[in-house]
Amino acid sequence: MPADDIPPECQKHGTRMTVRVFLTRVRVIQAVMIFMVMLVGSLAHAQNSGPSPEALEKARIANIKCFSCHEPAALEHPPQVGLDMKKLRAAVLDSDIFKKSDHGRLACTKCHTEGYTEHPHAADAKESTGTCSDCHSKKSVKIEAEFAKSVHAKHMADTFTCTNCHNPHLMRVAEKLSDPAKIVEQDNRVCLGCHDSDETFAKYAPEKKARPLIDDIHSWLPNTRLHWKSVRCVECHTPVSKDMLSHEILDKKKAEKKCISCHTVDSALNVRLYRHLVKDEQQKYGFLNSVILGKSYVIGATRNPLLDTLLIALAAITLVGVLLHGLIRFIAARLRRRNRHD
Amino acid sequence: MTERIYLLPLWLRLWHWTNAVLIITLGITGVSLHFANPASALVEFSLAVRIHDIAGVALACLYGFFVIANAISGNWWQYVPKPPGILARCWAQTRFYCWGVFKGEREPFRITLETNFNALQAVTYWLVMYMVLPLTIVTGLIFLYPQFAPVEMFGVDGLLPVALLHYLSAAVIVLFAIAHIYLGTMGTKLTSLFKTMITGWHEH
Numbered sequence: 001m002p003a004d005d006i007p008p009e010c011q012k013h014g015t016r017m018t019v020r021v022f023l024t025r026v027r028v029i030q031a032v033m034i035f036m037v038m039l040v041g042s043l044a045h046a047q048n049s050g051p052s053p054e055a056l057e058k059a060r061i062a063n064i065k066c067f068s069c070h071e072p073a074a075l076e077h078p079p080q081v082g083l084d085m086k087k088l089r090a091a092v093l094d095s096d097i098f099k100k101s102d103h104g105r106l107a108c109t110k111c112h113t114e115g116y117t118e119h120p121h122a123a124d125a126k127e128s129t130g131t132c133s134d135c136h137s138k139k140s141v142k143i144e145a146e147f148a149k150s151v152h153a154k155h156m157a158d159t160f161t162c163t164n165c166h167n168p169h170l171m172r173v174a175e176k177l178s179d180p181a182k183i184v185e186q187d188n189r190v191c192l193g194c195h196d197s198d199e200t201f202a203k204y205a206p207e208k209k210a211r212p213l214i215d216d217i218h219s220w221l222p223n224t225r226l227h228w229k230s231v232r233c234v235e236c237h238t239p240v241s242k243d244m245l246s247h248e249i250l251d252k253k254k255a256e257k258k259c260i261s262c263h264t265v266d267s268a269l270n271v272r273l274y275r276h277l278v279k280d281e282q283q284k285y286g287f288l289n290s291v292i293l294g295k296s297y298v299i300g301a302t303r304n305p306l307l308d309t310l311l312i313a314l315a316a317i318t319l320v321g322v323l324l325h326g327l328i329r330f331i332a333a334r335l336r337r338r339n340r341h342d
Numbered sequence: 343m344t345e346r347i348y349l350l351p352l353w354l355r356l357w358h359w360t361n362a363v364l365i366i367t368l369g370i371t372g373v374s375l376h377f378a379n380p381a382s383a384l385v386e387f388s389l390a391v392r393i394h395d396i397a398g399v400a401l402a403c404l405y406g407f408f409v410i411a412n413a414i415s416g417n418w419w420q421y422v423p424k425p426p427g428i429l430a431r432c433w434a435q436t437r438f439y440c441w442g443v444f445k446g447e448r449e450p451f452r453i454t455l456e457t458n459f460n461a462l463q464a465v466t467y468w469l470v471m472y473m474v475l476p477l478t479i480v481t482g483l484i485f486l487y488p489q490f491a492p493v494e495m496f497g498v499d500g501l502l503p504v505a506l507l508h509y510l511s512a513a514v515i516v517l518f519a520i521a522h523i524y525l526g527t528m529g530t531k532l533t534s535l536f537k538t539m540i541t542g543w544h545e546h
Contacts, residue, residue, distance in 0.1 A: 222391050226488060259387040264378045297501035300378030300387070308377075311513045318517050322524035325439075332444040 051105070059107035066108045067095040069119075080119070098169050102176065111168070132162045139244075146247040154251075155206045164204065165190045174245070175276045180295050183273060184232050191233040217252060230296045235262070235272045245272070263300035267292065347455055350542040353411055358539060360404055367397045369516050376509065398482045405479055408471075420458050421468045431461035443528070453544055470518050474511045481508035 051059070068079050072092045075085065098104050108116070111130040115122025133140035143162075147153050152160050162168075174183045192214070194200045201211040218224045236256040238246040250256075261268040265288055270278050277291045287293050288303045350358075371394040374384040385393065412418040434450040442450075451460035459467060484491050484504045492500030529535035530545065538544045 220388070222388075222395070223488065258380075259391070260378050260380045260383065263375075263387055264380060293498050293502065295499060297499045297505050299375050299505075302502070302505070303376075307509075311510075314513070314517060315520070318520045322521060326524065326527065328444055333446070336446050 056105055059105065059110075062107045062109065063095070066116075067093075071095055084120075093169050100172070101168070101170050102172050103168050132166075132168070142244075143247045146241075150247060150249040151251040152249055155209070156204060159204065174273075178276060180230075180273050180277070184228075184230065187232045187234060188228055191237075192228075220257075231262070231269070231273055235269065240268065240271055260300065263298060265289070265301060265303060267298065267301040269298065269301065345546045347453075347544050347546075348542055349453065349455065349458060349538060349544040351415070352542065353415075354417065355539060355542055357404065357408055357411065361401070361408070364397050364401045364404065365515060365519060368394060368401060369512070369519070371397070372512055395486060398479075398486065402479045402483060405475065421464060421471060423461065423465045423468055428461050428465075432465065435460050435462040439528075449528075452546070466518070470515065474514050474518075477507060478511040478515060481505075481511065 068074065069083065069088065070092050072094060075089060075092060078085070078088075103111075111134075112125070113130055114128040115125030147160075148157075152164075171186065174187075177183045177186065194204060195211070196214045198211050205211065215224060221227055234245060234249070237250045239248055239250065240246075256268075267289055269292055270289065274291050288305060289298070289301045292298055293302055371385055371390040374390040375387065375394060377384075378387055384390075412421075431451070438447065438450050449460075481504050485501070485508055488501055491504050494500050495503050526535045526539075527533075529538070534545060
C-alpha cells in the first residue's frame with residue numbers, strides 16, 4: 001500500500017507509526033472481521049438447520065397433552081368432565097394433518113404462548129397468541145408491502161390477516177409439496193373457500209358486497225374448472241415475483257388475461273407453479289417444458305422442436321414442390337407452343 | 343365440340359366449399375395456437391381458441407352430414423379404391439404427373455359419371471376422408487372436452503397422445519390441401535376443375 005493511501009488521521013496521530021506496522025494492523029483487523037462474519041454465518045446456519053432432535057421430541061410429547069383434548073375424537077370421548085364442548089368443537093384439529101404441515105414439528109405453545117399450559121386456559125390466552133411476523137419477520141416486511149397493494153387490503157385492510165388464507169395448522173409451502181397437483185389443490189381451496197361460498201364470503205367481505213358467481217366472472221376462460229384443477233388462481237391474480245409468490249392479489253382489472261403468458265414456449269408457468277420443478281426439467285421425449293408435460297398438456301408450451309421442424313419442412317417442401325411443378329409445366333407448355341410455331 | 347356432363351350435385355359442392363373454408367380457418371387458427379408466440383401472433387390466442395372451437399364443431403357436424411349424404415346418394419362408392427389393376431392405374435397417373443404433363447400428353451384417366459376420380463385420387467381421398475379427417479375430428483373433440491382424455495399415458499399427461507394425433511393428422515390434411523389446390527389446376531385449362539367444383543358441370 002503506498003504511503004499516500006494511509007488515512008490522514010493515522011499520519012497525524014501516529015507520526016512514528018511505520019507503514020509496515022500500519023499494514024500489519026489493517027491485516028489483523030481484516031482477519032478479525034472475516035472471523036466474525038464466519039462466526040455469525042455459522043450461527044445463522046445453526047439456526048436455519050432447525051431445532052435439535054431433543055427439542056423436537058420435547059415438542060412432540062408436549063403436543064400429545066394438547067391433542068388429548070383438541071383431537072376430533074375428544075368430542076365423542078371427552079378426556080375430562082366439565083369441558084366447554086361448544087368451545088372445543090371450534091378448536092379441534094386432526095393431529096396427523098397438523099404433523100404433516102409446515103409447523104407440524106413445533107410445540108403448540110410456540111404460538112399459543114401464555115395461558116395455555118393450564119386447564120381451563122386463561123380467559124385472555126387468545127390475546128397472547130403469537131403472530132406470524134414473530135418468526136417470519138424478514139418475509140413479513142416484503143409480504144406486508146405487497147399485501148398493501150392487494151385487492152384484499154383495499155376492502156379489508158383492518159380485518160385481513162395472514163391466517164385468513166394461510167391456516168398455520170394445515171398449510172405447506174409449495175416447494176415442500178413439490179407435486180403441482182397438490183399445490184394447486186391446497187392453494188385454490190383457500191381462494192375458492194371464500195370466493196365460491198356465499199357463507200364464508202359474507203363473513204369477510206365488506207357489507208353489501210354481493211359475491212360474484214365465480215364461474216360467471218371467469219366465463220371468458222375456456223375450460224374454466226379444468227384450468228382451476230391444473231393451475232392456481234394466483235397464477236393470474238398475482239404479478240410475477242422473482243424470489244417467491246407475490247402477496248399482491250390482483251383484482252379482475254389487473255389480473256393476467258393474456259392466455260399467451262402461459263401458452264407459449266417461454267411459459268410463465270415456469271416461474272410460477274413449476275418454479276420449484278424447473279431444475280428437474282429432463283427434456284422428456286424431446287419436448288420443451290417437459291416438466292409441465294408430466295401433469296398437463298399446455299397448448300403452445302408443450303412443443304417438440306424436432307417434430308415441429310419436420311412438419312414445417314414437409315409443408316415447405318410440398319409448397320415449393322407444387323410451385324416448381326407448376327413452373328416446369330408453364331415453361332414446358334411455352335416450349336411446346338414455340339416448337340409448334342417453328 | 344366439348345362434351346359436358348353434370349358431375350357434382352349441389353349438396354356435394356356446398357359440402358366441399360364449406361369444408362374448404364372450415365379447414366382453412368382451422369389450419370390458420372391451429373397454427374396460431376400451436377406456435378403461439380407473444381411477439382408474432384397470427385391470430386390472438388383467445389380469439390383463435392374461440393374460432394377454432396366453433397369451426398371444429400362445425401366441421402364435425404359437416405362430416406356427419408357428409409357421411410349420411412354419401413350413404414344416401416351412393417357417392418361413397420366413388421372413394422373406394424377398386425382393386426383390379428389399381429396399382430397399374432396409380433402408376434400411370436403418377437407417371438403422368440411426373441413426366442407426361444410436361445410433354446403435353448393427355449391425362450390417362452377420363453372422368454365419367456360412374457367414376458369421378460382417377461385411381462390416385464380415389465386412394466388419397468379415401469385415406470384423407472375416411473381415415474385422417476375422422477382422426478382429427480375425434481381427437482379435436484376430446485381436446486374440446488379434455489375431461490374425457492385419459493388421465494395419464496406413458497408417464498405423461500393423457501392429453502399428450504391425443505394432442506399429438508390431432509397435430510399430426512391435421513398436418514397431413516394441410517399437406518393434402520396444398521397438393522389438392524395445386525392439382526385443381528390440372529384440368530383442360532387452369533381453371534376448368536375449379537369451375538366444375540362451382541357449377542357441377544364437367545367439360546372434357
